[in-house]
Each structure stands twice: as C-alpha cells, then as structure tokens.
Amino acid sequence: MDDYFVNRVDTPKGPDGKYNYECIGAIDTKLFNEHLQMLLAGEEVQLPTYNFISGEREYNKPKMRLAEDEILVIEGIHGLNDKLTESVPDENKFKIYISALTTLNIDEHNRISTSDGRLLRRIIRDARTRGHSAQKTIEMWRSVRNGENENIFPFQEKADAMFNSSLIYEIAALKQYAEPALFRVPRGSEEYPEAQRLLKFLDYFLGVNPEEVPLNSILREFIGGGILLD
Numbered sequence: 001m002d003d004y005f006v007n008r009v010d011t012p013k014g015p016d017g018k019y020n021y022e023c024i025g026a027i028d029t030k031l032f033n034e035h036l037q038m039l040l041a042g043e044e045v046q047l048p049t050y051n052f053i054s055g056e057r058e059y060n061k062p063k064m065r066l067a068e069d070e071i072l073v074i075e076g077i078h079g080l081n082d083k084l085t086e087s088v089p090d091e092n093k094f095k096i097y098i099s100a101l102t103t104l105n106i107d108e109h110n111r112i113s114t115s116d117g118r119l120l121r122r123i124i125r126d127a128r129t130r131g132h133s134a135q136k137t138i139e140m141w142r143s144v145r146n147g148e149n150e151n152i153f154p155f156q157e158k159a160d161a162m163f164n165s166s167l168i169y170e171i172a173a174l175k176q177y178a179e180p181a182l183f184r185v186p187r188g189s190e191e192y193p194e195a196q197r198l199l200k201f202l203d204y205f206l207g208v209n210p211e212e213v214p215l216n217s218i219l220r221e222f223i224g225g226g227i228l229l230d
Contacts, residue, residue, distance in 0.1 A: 001076025001084075003048050004032045008055025014143070022147020024078050033087040039066045040088070052130035077147070080155035097159035100166040106204050115145075116201060117171065124177040125222040134181035138191040165218050175207040177223055 005011070005021070006028050014020040031048075038045045044065045048057045066072060078084045080095050100118050105111045119141055126132035132140075156162075167173075179202055185195035213219050220226025 001027065001032070001074060001078065003050045003057075004028050005050045005057070007057060018143070020143070020147070022077065022144060022151055024081060024083060024151060027076075027078060027084065029084060029086075032084065036072070036085065037087055039064065039072060042066060042068065077152050080158045081151065082158075094161075095159045097156050097162045098165050099162070101164045102166045104168065110204070112171065114166075116198065117166065120171070120174045120178045120198065121222045123181055124174060127177075127181050128222075128224055133184065134178075134195060135185045135189060135191045138185070138194050167217070167219055169208060169213075170219050171202070172205045172208040173210050173213050173219060173223065175202050175205050176210055178202060 004027050006026060008019065011019040011021060012023055012025040020026060035045050035047065042065065044063045046059055046063050047061050048059055049061055050056075051058050074085070076084075080097060082090070085093060100114060100121070102112045102114045102117045119138070122141075122144070123134045123137045126137045127134065179199065182195040182199050182202075185191050210223055210225075213223065215225065215227045217226065220228065
C-alpha cells in the first residue's frame with residue numbers, strides 16, 4: 001500500500017504544518033481502487049513504486065496480472081478501513097490484523113514495552129529503506145502513534161483474524177542494527193534522551209547473529225535479506 005502514497009508535495013498536512021503520512025488522504029485511493037478492479041478482472045497492471053527518498057511515485061516494476069485462482073494480498077495501516085477498498089464487496093475480503101504484542105518481562109520490575117519493540121523495528125526499517133536517521137524516526141514517532149489511534153485501532157474490530165508478529169528473539173537480533181543508529185543521534189537534540197533510553201533498554205540483551213534469523217521470518221521485513229519481503 002505504501003507504493004500508492006501521493007507525491008510528497010500533495011500529502012495532507014497536520015495541525016503542526018508537517019506532512020501527515022498516516023492519514024488515508026496520503027494514499028491515492030482512487031488509483032488504488034482502479035488498479036484493484038483491473039487486477040481482479042484479470043487485466044495487466046503497471047504498479048507504482050513510491051520513492052521515499054525523492055518523495056515521488058515511480059513506475060519501474062514489472063507489470064502484474066492475477067491468475068484466476070490467485071489471491072491478492074494488501075498490506076498497510078489502512079487495510080482494515082473499508083474506504084481503502086470500497087470498490088471490493090465485503091464478502092470478497094478477509095481482513096487480518098497483525099500487531100507486535102510483546103509479553104516478555106526482563107525481570108520482576110522491567111518489561112518489554114510493545115511500543116519500544118515497534119519503535120526499534122521502525123528505526124531499522126526506515127534507515128534501510130527510507131534513508132531516515134534514528135533521530136528522524138524518533139521525531140516522527142508521536143505522529144505515528146497518533147496515526148495509529150486515528151487510523152488503525154478504530155478499525156481493529158473489523159478484522160476476521162488477528163496475528164501476533166512479536167518474536168521472542170527479536171530484540172536480541174535488532175540490537176546489532178539499532179545501537180549504531182541510536183549512537184548517532186546528536187547530543188543536545190530533542191530526540192537524544194529517547195535515544196539514550198532505548199540504548200539503556202538494549203543493554204539488557206545479548207545480541208545474536210542476524211544471519212541466524214530465518215530467511216522467511218517476518219523480522220526480515222525490517223533487517224532485510226528475506227525471501228518474502230525486502
């Protein structure tokens with residue numbers, strides 16, 4: 001779904017004057033539904049690719065066509081919102097809510113926050129695929145959380161199934177990627193205290209060799225090198 005972002009200059013802005021990438025208005029829902037109908041009709045479609053560096057849509061993917069017995073998988077924060085797929089009847093949709101719901105305790109006094117785990121995932125993914133520093137990702141985190149409250153949680157009860165994507169070993173695997181990024185957050189910046197808190201949090205964990213992460217693990221979406229998503 002991220003490939004259907006409108007060009008950055010056309011992205012709606014929030015009350016703070018900054019681009020609001022979390023709202024459904026940041027998605028070209030008209031084009032998205034046009035392509036949905038074409039694919040479901042068996043037509044060949046040139047899918048877009050959103051360049052997160054330039055902030056513009058590009059067309060450089062191979063064309064796509066669905067076979068008669070194939071299922072179309074849509075992934076993104078607005079996947080449970082019927083407005084995104086308004087051209088598809090409800091009986092033709094199966095909605096899955098995927099969330100990293102961490103339930104581990106470090107000791108009797110410290111637990112692994114679901115929010116911290118998700119922030120670390122995002123810091124690593126944004127650095128690898130979007131050219132964002134850890135400072136930039138931390139700066140945007142409040143907007144991301146606000147976007148979840150507005151665009152995800154109100155629709156979670158519409159899901160047909162729920163999947164917990166949290167992995168027991170993931171913090172140990174993310175540690176190798178997150179620490180170098182967090183150490184680069186400038187001292188004196190507004191994001192520096194949060195970076196230091198996350199670094200302290202990571203001190204509780206021994207790192208593991210990321211090469212031992214299965215190539216089909218959902219964690220590969222963030223660290224790269226997977227056979228499903230990269």
